[in-house]
Amino acid sequence: MSSWERYNIAGQQALSAGKPLDAETQFKLALQEAEGMGPNEPKIAQSMSSLANCYRQQGKYADAEPMYKKAVETMSRIKGPTCQELIPIYDNYAKMLRAAGRGPEADKMDAKARAIFAK
Secondary structure, eight states, X not given: XXXXXXXXXXXXXXXXXXXXXXXXXXXXXHHHHHHTTOTTOXXXXXXXXXXXXXXXXXXXXXXXXXXXXXXXXXXXXXXXXTOTTHHHHHHHHHHHXXXXXXXXXXXXXXXXXXXXXXX
């Protein structure tokens, strides 16, 4: 198992256990590992998305939003703007926007996810 996988799993487990600060630390370490794999590594976007989800669950929307944006940009650049891996990122981004009271923007993210799913 790679260091990235260990950090990612530890982050998911911490989040599930209601320890968001521990999860945040693990996801940041996972992101560092992924960035060390090169600029075209999809794990970078996956790590950004996990970290954004962690922020979202803590109500840190100002931290979550730029991380979701970077995750979308990174995954789109690496795998293309209609890759399946974007669906969960858009879904979670929409959840954050809805939680922040930004329904119309959330609807746009949902529409992007549906458009990819429909292909």
